[in-house]
Amino acid sequence: MSTSAGLNIFSFKGKMKILHLSWMAFFVTFVVWFNFAPLLQAVKTTLGLTTEQIKTLLILNVALTIPARVLIGMLTDKYGPRLIYSLLLAICSIPCFVFAFSDSFLQAAIARFALGFIGAGFVIGIRLVSEWFPHNELGTAEGIYGGWGNFGSAAAAFTLPTIAVMFGGDDGWRYAMAITGAMSLIFSVIFYSNVSDTPKGATYFKPKNGGAMEVTSTGDFFLLLIMKVPMYAALALLSWKLSPEGIGMISTHVAGLIYAGLAAFYLFDASQVWKVNKHIFSEPVPEIHRYNFKQVAVLNVLYFATFGSELAVVSMLPLFFSETFELTPVVAGMVASAYAFMNLMSRPGGGWLSDKFGRKPTLLILTAGLAVGYFVMGNVDSSWPVWLAVVAAMGCSFFVQSGEGAVFAAVPLIKRRMTGQIAGMTGAYGNVGAVCYLTVLSLVDYSTFFMIIAATAVLGFVTLFFMEEPSGKIAEVNDDGSVTLIDVA
Structure with missing residues (x-):
């Protein structure tokens, strides 16, 4: 069966091997990222959490993903998808294990916040697949990568409760979550051992500057600065949700510090954009x-x-x-x-x-x-x-x-x-x-x-x-x- 000329989904050689290993890596990241929701009630009971604390964990699970996707995209362009995907899978297994065996809300909150980083894995495979497939097959290949990998969230919902029951007892959910961490760690080795950034003989092109996105006109310079604003605004909105006006996890003073920090970081980000692109004005x-x-x-x-x-x-x-x-x-x-x-x-x-x-x-x-x-x-x-x-x-x-x-x-x-x-x-x-x-x-x-x-x-x-x-x-x-x-x- 072929989905387009030269793209046989039953093959596991050459570019198809890269595609299959890429969507599998993405699948694992989504299993780990969404392993909390299907086991939510068990976690709440075992750790004695309130409903507001559970809501907080759900917010923290996605908070870091916004800046992480931007950062991981930059690192991928600079160091290559093979290394960055492997490191992401290996490093993010650590907070997964920490969450699985946490015994307090604070430990769980820190681990869940860190796990938001694994949600950035998606962008790595986009670059990797684009290196291996020609333009007339690229949409189909990227669609398979995104669609099959994204199914990891549904797979977590269907399988993890069953695994937790198999282990039984109050700690069944811990073992189910730890298994997802082990999957991530093991697959990082498999991925690194079997993937290359480009086909043999091809060049992996890297950005001229890694500090910020390059633009090629003065109008695009200002449009880039404008398009960065909603990302910082979304993080401010998440902070507002955690403030006394939302669920009250953080104080008004802490929320104010976060807002100020986001504003300062935006100014720093803008300065990096200027540093990388100032030559276009002359x-x-x-x-x-x-x-x-x-x-x-x-x-x-x-x-x-x-x-x-x-x-x-x-x-x-x-x-x-x-x-x-x-x-x-x-x-x-x-x-x-x-x-x-x-x-x-x-x-x-x-x-x-x-x-x-x-x-x-x-x-x-x-x-x-x-x-x-x-x-x-x-x-x-x-x-x-x-x-x-x-x-x-x-x-x-x-x-x-x-x-x-x-x-x-x-x-x-x-x-x-x-x-x-x-x-x-x-x-x-x-x-x-x-x-x-x-x-x-x-x-x-x-x-x-x-x-x-x-x-x-x-x-x-x-x-x-x-x-x-x-x-x-x-x-x-x-x-x-x-x-x-x-x-x-």
């Missing part, structure tokens, strides 16, 4: 080496609406079905899982459509479907048959996850040597979206929540008209000064 970048940062900005907005909404909806959908249709928690969870199951085919499908029909046309269609899908979800109520509500959720999830695949079918075609950084920023916007949508959910009813997501999808559709279909070639400079042209269309 000497224009040659046309052959330019790229449009607006391409990145558009993809950021789209991933905010797609992956951001997926993270938010997956966390609330069981409760939505339970309350709307008076289902038991078990049945509601099973019904809601249909949304996550769509990832296995939808995300690769979005990549395949992009390969076949073009990046921009595919994104336009899928984003329009996304807006319509959430509009329909906003009209679901108890008068609907349950089966029809499930169909609506699955239809919506198709456009959400296909849209994610289409976004990352375009990311690697912007500037090869900066693919990790671009993927890191776009990936971070997905988490920014989740933070924003979940905050909205805490303030409004379900119908309004879905309608707001639909409205942001419409905004994403409008921004798409500013996107340019990737065409021609990307120019990259070799160490000896010669130029390599990489086909993108």
Whole structure:
């Protein structure tokens, strides 16, 4: 069976070996990252935690992922995906073990905060897969990587409670979580031993400067600074949630210090952007080496609406079905899982459509479907048959996850040597979206929540008209000064 010419999913040789090991690594990171939710009640009982402390752990689990994706993207471009993915898997097994055997809320909170870093693993594979697949197969390959790897969260939900029961007793959850840490540690060795950054003889292009993202025009310089603001704002929003105005984990004084720290770090970040790019104000970048940062900005907005909404909806959908249709928690969870199951085919499908029909046309269609899908979800109520509500959720999830695949079918075609950084920023916007949508959910009813997501999808559709279909070639400079042209269309 082949999903496109030269792309046989049953092969485990050459580029297909790299693809399979990449999605497996991503799968492991998501199993570890989402190992808490399915064992939440057991953790709460064993450690004697309050409901507010559990909510705090859930927030801490995603807090670090926003800056981590940006940082990991930069490290990937500089040192290569093989080393960075292996180190991430190995190092993040440590807080996983710490959480599994913690005996206090403080230990659990620190470990959960550190585990947010493993959520950055996704961006590493985006760069690695882009090195091994040509442009006409890249969307499909990235879609398989993202869709099959992302299924790790659903796999954790289905398997970890069973494993905990198998071990039995109050500490069954500890062993289940420790097993995920062991998986991460073992796979780090497997990955490092079997992967190379590029095919034999190919060049791995690195950024000229590792301190900040390069831009190639003065307008793009200011657009980059603007696009960084929502990432810091999302972290400020998380701090607000932890403050007395939210769940009261931190004091007003501590929250104020965090806000000041975020503002200071943004200024430092901006100074690094200036340091890397100040030359563009005095000497224009040659046309052959330019790229449009607006391409990145558009993809950021789209991933905010797609992956951001997926993270938010997956966390609330069981409760939505339970309350709307008076289902038991078990049945509601099973019904809601249909949304996550769509990832296995939808995300690769979005990549395949992009390969076949073009990046921009595919994104336009899928984003329009996304807006319509959430509009329909906003009209679901108890008068609907349950089966029809499930169909609506699955239809919506198709456009959400296909849209994610289409976004990352375009990311690697912007500037090869900066693919990790671009993927890191776009990936971070997905988490920014989740933070924003979940905050909205805490303030409004379900119908309004879905309608707001639909409205942001419409905004994403409008921004798409500013996107340019990737065409021609990307120019990259070799160490000896010669130029390599990489086909993108």
